[in-house]
Amino acid sequence: xxxxxxxxxxxxxxxxxxxxxxxxxxxxxxxxxxxxxxxxxxxxxxxxxxxxxxxxxxxxxxxxxxxxxxxxxxxxxxxxxxxxxxxxxxxxxxxxxxxxxxxxxxxxxxxxxxxxxxxxxxxxxxxxxxxxxxxxxxxxxxxxxxxxxxxxxxxxxxxxxxxxxxxxxxxxxxxxxxxxxxxxxxxxxxxxxxxxxxxxxxxxxxxxxxxxxxxxxxxxxxxxxxxxxxxxxxxxxxxxxxxxxxxxxxxxxxxxxxxxxxxxxxxxxxxxxxxxxxxxxxxxxxxxxxxxxxxxxxxxxxxxxxxxxxxxxxxxxxxxxxxxxxxxxxxxxxxxxxxxxxxxxxxxxxxxxxxxxxxxxxxxxxxxxxxxxxxxxxxxxxxxxxxxxxxxxxxxxxxxxxxxxxxxxxxxxxxxxxxxxxxxxxxxxxxxxxxxxxxxxxxxxx
Numbered sequence: 208x209x210x211x212x213x214x215x216x217x218x219x220x221x222x223x224x225x226x227x228x229x230x231x232x233x234x235x236x237x238x239x240x241x242x243x244x245x246x247x248x249x250x251x252x253x254x255x256x257x258x259x260x261x262x263x264x265x266x267x268x269x270x271x272x273x274x275x276x277x278x279x280x281x282x283x284x285x286x287x288x289x290x291x292x293x294x295x296x297x298x299x300x301x302x303x304x305x306x307x308x309x310x311x312x313x314x315x316x317x318x319x320x321x322x323x324x325x326x327x328x329x330x331x332x333x334x335x336x337x338x339x340x341x342x343x344x345x346x347x348x349x350x351x352x353x354x355x356x357x358x359x360x361x362x363x364x365x366x367x368x369x370x371x372x373x374x375x376x377x378x379x380x381x382x383x384x385x386x387x388x389x390x391x392x393x394x395x396x397x398x399x400x401x402x403x404x405x406x407x408x409x410x411x412x413x414x415x416x417x418x419x420x421x422x423x424x425x426x427x428x429x430x431x432x433x434x435x436x437x438x439x440x441x442x443x444x445x446x447x448x449x450x451x452x453x454x455x456x457x458x459x460x461x462x463x464x465x466x467x468x469x470x471x472x473x474x475x476x477x478x479x480x481x482x483x484x485x486x487x488x489x490x491x492x493x494x495x496x497x498x499x500x501x502x503x504x505x506x507x508x509x510x511x512x513x514x515x516x517x518x519x520x521x522x523x524x525x526x527x528x529x530x531x532x533x534x535x536x537x538x539x540x541x542x543x544x545x546x547x548x549x550x551x552x553x554x555x556x557x558x559x560x561x562x563x564x565x566x567x568x569x570x571x572x573x574x575x576x577x578x579x580x581x582x583x584x585x586x587x588x589x590x591x592x593x594x595x596x597x598x599x600x601x602x603x604x605x606x607x608x609x610x611x612x613x614x615x616x617x618x619x620x621x622x623x624x625x626x627x628x629x630x631x632x633x634x635x636x637x638x639x640x641x642x643x644x645x646x647x648x649x650x651x652x653x
Contacts, residue, residue, distance in 0.1 A: 239449070239499045245569035245638040245645055247562075250321040250400065253633040258650045260632040263587060266595030267629035268319055271312070273614065276331060279309040280338050282353035287345035297616035303381030306353030309335070310389025311623030313406075314396040319630040321400035332401040336394070340409050349416030351390060351409065354383050365420045369431050374483060377435040384463075387417070388438030388489070389623065395446050407450065414447055418455050421462070433465040436486040441493030449500055460497060465490055472509045477516050480536050484529040485620070487513075488556035495563045507567070514564055517557065518577055525588070526581025527554045527601055549601035554585045555624040562635055565647075569638065575647045578635060582648070586628050589621075597625030 255261040277293035282305045284291045295301050300308055313335055320328040343351045354360065360380045363369070371378050391413065397406035424432070444460035447453075468487055471478045479487070495510035497503070520537040521528045527549025528534070535543050558578055565574040589598040596611040599621045612622045638645040 242499055242502065243566045245566050245640050247566075247634060247638055250318065250631075250633060251324065253636055254322075255633055255650065259587060260650050262592075263590050263595075263629045264319075264632060266590065266592075267315070267626065270595045270614065271315055271319070271626060271630075272327070272331075274312065276312075276335050276338070279312060280335065280342075282306060282355075283309070283339065283342045283351065286353060286355070286357055287342045289342065289345050296618060298613075298618040299620075300618040303355055304386055305355070307386045307389040307620070308618045308623050308626075309353070310386075310391070310393030311626050313393030313401075315626035315630050317393075317396040317400035318627065318634075320402075322630065322633055329401060332397050332403055333405075336397055336403050336406045336409060339390075339394070340405060343409055343412060349412040349419075351413050352383075352387065354380060354386055356380065357383070361420050364432070365423070367424055367428055369428055372431050372434040374434065374486065375436055377432065382436045382438075384432075384435070384437035384440050386438075388440045388443050391440070391443035392446070395443060395450070398450070410447060411451065411453075414444065414453075414456055414459065417444075418459050421459070429462055430466055433463065434467075436483065437463060437465075437490075439489030439493045442489065442496045443493075445493060445496045445500055457501065460493070463490075463493065469494060469509055472513050472516075473505045475508070475512050477520070477537060479516060479521065479534040482534050483532055484534055485532065485550060485552045485556060488517075488553060488560060492556060492560050492563065495560065495567075499563070499567075510560065510564060514557075514560060518573075522577075523549055523603055524580075525549060525584040525601060525603070526557075526577060527551070527585045528557070529553055544603045544605070546602045546604050546607055547600045548603040549585060551585065551589045551598055551601065551621040551628075552624045554581050554589075555621075555628055558582060558586070558635075565635075566638070569640070569645055579648055582632075582635075589625065590629055595629075597622050597628075 255264060275293055278296050279300070281291040281293055281295040282300070295305065299305070313332065316328045316332050319325065320332065339351050343349060350357070350361065356379070360378050360383060363378050369378065375382055377383055391410060394406045394410035394413070397403040398410070441460050441463035444456050444463065448456035448460060468478070468482070469490060491510050491513045494506045498506035498510065517528060521534055523540060529548070529550050530543040530545055531547040532550050558581055561574050561578045565571070565578070568574065585601055589601060590596070591611045594611070596614065598609050598611060599619050600610070602609065612619060636646070636648045636650070638647065
């Protein structure tokens with residue numbers, strides 16, 4: 208074996224088998240396992256040794272611990288009528304999308320804890336969750352959020368008063384369901400990876416709030432509302448259903464089905480040109496997660512067709528896609544090499560989608576080939592090797608340069624996903640099925 212390759216320690220091949228390291232109820236576990244053909248090991252079974260990937264994780268973790276949780280929680284407390292313990296951060300966290308970063312932050316801390324057992328991370332997870340529980344008690348209805356004018360917005364939605372549903376604005380609020388998705392998934396990850404039972408209690412009450420808020424919407428009102436970017440709400444609720452088995456969680460997940468985009472994909476119609484890319488990918492991840500849990504060939508078809516369409520017709524050589532966040536015409540990339548190519552969030556989500564599809568079809572090597580290309584050439588390259596900050600776009604304009612976030616005054620979407628990107632390099636290296644071991648990635652020493 209060449210001396211420069213390695214050097215992932217795979218420990219405990221006989222560890223208890225878990226579905227992508229995600230606990231499931233007995234009911235959904237059996238149904239999921241009959242569909243999947245490859246399984247990931249628990250995070251702590253695969254350890255990174257010295258490599259650029261370990262160095263990237265260490266830089267990321269250093270930044271995570273530099274951040275002040277009370278500043279990320281500031282608007283959660285203020286909008287719940289509680290006194291903030293610290294001033295809010297700048298950038299997007301001082302704007303209408305505030306709160307999204309905390310969800311990613313919880314996910315990143317939880318994944319890091321699951322991989323390393325670092326008790327400092329566990330203590331921070333527990334503190335954040337306890338603060339969110341206090342915010343939830345202050346609201347009194349199960350809600351947890353940091354969205355400006357949230358009380359007004361959600362009361363209007365509950366009454367069926369949807370007077371605006373633009374791509375990035377719902378009743379005057381900046382992508383509120385997108386932000387809620389990050390909070391939902393952050394709490395779920397705090398339970399899955401961080402072992403926080405309180406996180407499950409908080410997110411279950413939050414799901415009850417979401418169910419009550421939307422229960423009187425008609426199908427037409429749902430589809431109107433879903434015109435606005437809503438992240439992976441369908442995925443988060445499917446994940447919660449996988450834990451609780453509560454049929455309300457499945458029902459709510461299925462209502463977040465944006466027919467205008469997903470139904471043509473189910474019929475094999477390529478309808479992506481002009482669409483905002485990162486609005487669409489999380490919807491498709493949610494669809495394939497629903498397939499894993501409840502089955503439906505049409506759901507699987509959506510995910511498989513979408514992946515082929517994006518990778519074969521809209522993807523640059525580094526594995527990223529989009530120009531200024533949008534799909535262009537199919538097979539037209541050479542004239543779309545501007546400063547705003549390859550949004551990092553898009554690749555983060557395409558890798559998540561690829562991981563699901565590989566678990567369904569491990570014999571399809573193209574999934575692994577794409578994952579490797581995008582991980583090495585885009586995700587690893589998206590981090591500032593000195594300060595650990597993150598790119599929004601990976602510019603493919605000849606002679607251009609990278610622009611990185613600032614530590615306290617950016618908090619773009621790609622900062623949130625960036626926090627997660629660099630703590631989970633161990634998640635796709637090895638998969639298994641019975642006594643078959645899949646070696647998907649090679650990690651090179653520095």
